[in-house]
Amino acid sequence: MSDVKSVERPAPPQGSRDSAFFWEGVGREVLLGQQCTGCKRFRHPPRPLCPHCRSFEWKAVELSGRGTVHSWVKPIHPPLPMFPEGYLVALIDLEEGIRLLSNLCEIEPDDVENGMSVEVFFAPTRDGGRIHQFRPTQEARRG
Numbered sequence: 001m002s003d004v005k006s007v008e009r010p011a012p013p014q015g016s017r018d019s020a021f022f023w024e025g026v027g028r029e030v031l032l033g034q035q036c037t038g039c040k041r042f043r044h045p046p047r048p049l050c051p052h053c054r055s056f057e058w059k060a061v062e063l064s065g066r067g068t069v070h071s072w073v074k075p076i077h078p079p080l081p082m083f084p085e086g087y088l089v090a091l092i093d094l095e096e097g098i099r100l101l102s103n104l105c106e107i108e109p110d111d112v113e114n115g116m117s118v119e120v121f122f123a124p125t126r127d128g129g130r131i132h133q134f135r136p137t138q139e140a141r142r143g
C-alpha cells in the first residue's frame with residue numbers, strides 16, 4: 001500500500017476570489033461547500049452565480065466529508081516529481097450532491113471500485129499548509 005500520508009504534497013493552487021473560502025477551510029482542516037441561500041443547493045467548483053436559481057447569494061457550509069468514488073485514474077505519464085509514485089486521482093461524489101476532484105489514498109489501485117465509500121482527511125503540504133485527500137471509510141476497508 002502506498003504510504004501517501006507520510007509524503008508532503010505540493011502547495012494547493014492559489015485559487016481565485018471565488019474559491020478563497022474553500023482553501024481557507026482546507027488550511028484549517030475543514031471541508032467547506034458553497035451553498036446557495038436561495039435554493040439551498042450546493043455547487044462546486046465555487047462561482048458567483050447559482051446555476052440552478054441564478055442567485056448571487058451564498059454561504060460557506062461545512063460538508064460531511066463523506067462520499068463515494070465516481071471515477072478514478074492512476075496517472076502514469078509524464079511522472080510528476082511533486083507527487084508520490086502511484087498516486088490516484090479521483091472524482092468524489094459528496095453526500096451533499098457536489099463532485100470534487102481529489103486524490104484517493106491508502107488503497108491499492110486494483111482495490112478501487114466505483115461507488116465505494118470514502119472520507120476526507122487532510123495531508124500536510126510542503127509549504128506548511130494542508131490539502132484535502134480521500135481514503136476508503138472503515139466500512140469500505142472491511143469490504
Ligand SMILES: [Zn+2]
Nearest residue numbers: 036039050053
Ligand atoms: Zn440557487
